[in-house]
Amino acid sequence: MTRKLPIIAVATAPGKAGVGVVRISGQNLGPLTSALFQKKLAPRQANLLTLCNKHGEAIDQLIAIYFVGPASFTGEDVLELQCHGGPQLLELVMKRCLELGKEDGLVIAEPGEFTLRAYLNNKIDLTQAEAIADLIDAQSEAAVRGAARSLQGVFSDDINHLIEEITQLRILVESTLDFPEEEIEFLENAQARQRLIAVKEKLQTLRAGAKQGKILRDGIQLVLAGAPNVGKSSLLNRLAGEEVAIVTPIAGTTRDRVKESITIDGVPMHIIDTAGLRETTDVVEAKGIERSWDAIRLADLVIFLTDVQSDDQQDDLKTQILKELPPKCAVLEVLNKADLLLEPLKTAPGEVLLISAKTGVGIEQLKQQILKLVGWAGSQEGAILARRRHLDCIERAAEHIEKSEKFAANGNNSLELFAEELSLAQRHLGEITGKLLPDDLLGKIFSQFCIGK
Ligand SMILES: Nc1nc2c(ncn2[C@@H]2O[C@H](COP(=O)(O)OP(=O)(O)OP(=O)(O)O)[C@@H](O)[C@H]2O)c(=O)[nH]1
Numbered sequence: 001m002t003r004k005l006p007i008i009a010v011a012t013a014p015g016k017a018g019v020g021v022v023r024i025s026g027q028n029l030g031p032l033t034s035a036l037f038q039k040k041l042a043p044r045q046a047n048l049l050t051l052c053n054k055h056g057e058a059i060d061q062l063i064a065i066y067f068v069g070p071a072s073f074t075g076e077d078v079l080e081l082q083c084h085g086g087p088q089l090l091e092l093v094m095k096r097c098l099e100l101g102k103e104d105g106l107v108i109a110e111p112g113e114f115t116l117r118a119y120l121n122n123k124i125d126l127t128q129a130e131a132i133a134d135l136i137d138a139q140s141e142a143a144v145r146g147a148a149r150s151l152q153g154v155f156s157d158d159i160n161h162l163i164e165e166i167t168q169l170r171i172l173v174e175s176t177l178d179f180p181e182e183e184i185e186f187l188e189n190a191q192a193r194q195r196l197i198a199v200k201e202k203l204q205t206l207r208a209g210a211k212q213g214k215i216l217r218d219g220i221q222l223v224l225a226g227a228p229n230v231g232k233s234s235l236l237n238r239l240a241g242e243e244v245a246i247v248t249p250i251a252g253t254t255r256d257r258v259k260e261s262i263t264i265d266g267v268p269m270h271i272i273d274t275a276g277l278r279e280t281t282d283v284v285e286a287k288g289i290e291r292s293w294d295a296i297r298l299a300d301l302v303i304f305l306t307d308v309q310s311d312d313q314q315d316d317l318k319t320q321i322l323k324e325l326p327p328k329c330a331v332l333e334v335l336n337k338a339d340l341l342l343e344p345l346k347t348a349p350g351e352v353l354l355i356s357a358k359t360g361v362g363i364e365q366l367k368q369q370i371l372k373l374v375g376w377a378g379s380q381e382g383a384i385l386a387r388r389r390h391l392d393c394i395e396r397a398a399e400h401i402e403k404s405e406k407f408a409a410n411g412n413n414s415l416e417l418f419a420e421e422l423s424l425a426q427r428h429l430g431e432i433t434g435k436l437l438p439d440d441l442l443g444k445i446f447s448q449f450c451i452g453k
């Protein structure tokens, strides 16, 4: 994981392009650079050069930029070769570099290894490293802006401030530990309590921000479920704005899951249309229905669709769906085919939303209701991009702060436990920026990067 050998990779995407970049990072690239171009390169300048093969024939005319460590992305010496973007050509450039770098041990980089080195050399912290991957993978404009903010260190700064405040509080508590007779006074000391409350509030804000950030990064798994023929596929098509799924008046039309990703107000939604749920002897349909249940078990939000012609058996189906839902997954009941009603419903049945997939009635309200139920606060202003990992760490830290509050309230002899809980909260926050992170987790995070990053 932490090898010291120089590394090389094509940094641009595979395929033909105007430009293709080969990147090399190592502790001393001076000799390799001279061998490649028979001259010393001026650092941080665009050098127009010709790279030749071992027979002295030109491979490409390129621009080489040489960054001398530690003033580089990885913190080591970095050589960037901006070649023409042909796959075969880049292969030849790589081959030539590997030939000349053989003696220094030049090897092909592993996924994420450039960014890992930047992290290990303290050029960026872990949240920033993750932000690089997220920036590249971002699927919406809002996601790009969120990742860019995290990369600039906005998220890390918030975490670090909070860690600092907890540290100050710990110092206060621990200095009191040496004077047991003053414990009660300490606990009554408004300043300590106020600080704890302030930490708690900031943690809540951080959690809310990270929750939004996770929605922005990962999107929402939205499952359309219900009996056959209620209009699930029609609703998918309406939301997607195109004919993604087959719609017919025959019950049991959809057999397999049909997936489509859209955005609602910039929030990515991965919509899954499923086979209508019913008892069946048809082997294919039964398999499809089993897949419907699998989708429901992994949903963030289930839309339970009925139509104005549905009979009373829908209640049983609803109970069945509720039983299978994963924790924290909400259900939204929606009544379709409003256009078939001869007169508007006088009593809106409870929380049920009335729509028509056919005419588009109620679809806007449905979208807003979806955003509300998944906890989208509506503003992308100042949003950061966050991952499940971040949210877990924040939630664990919050649990320890809650516990610490109880110990603070318990009075006598509980200061030590108070301090211990603060320290645990601090540790979980430190995991986010990578200050206190087990090595195996580090490997897992960077292995998800692609090669050349
Ligand atoms: N009048 C009216 N008909 C609708 C509406 N939505 C869907 N339908 C019709 O209802 C029938 C079934 O629609 P689908 O979208 O295939 O229903 P489904 O729930 O996907 O059905 P399965 O795939 O069999 O589970 C089709 O004939 C649609 O045209 C609506 O809002 N109003």
Ligand SMILES: [Mg+2]
Residues within 6 Å of the ligand: 232, 233, 234, 245, 246, 253, 254, 273, 274, 275, 276
């Ligand atoms: Mg269908």
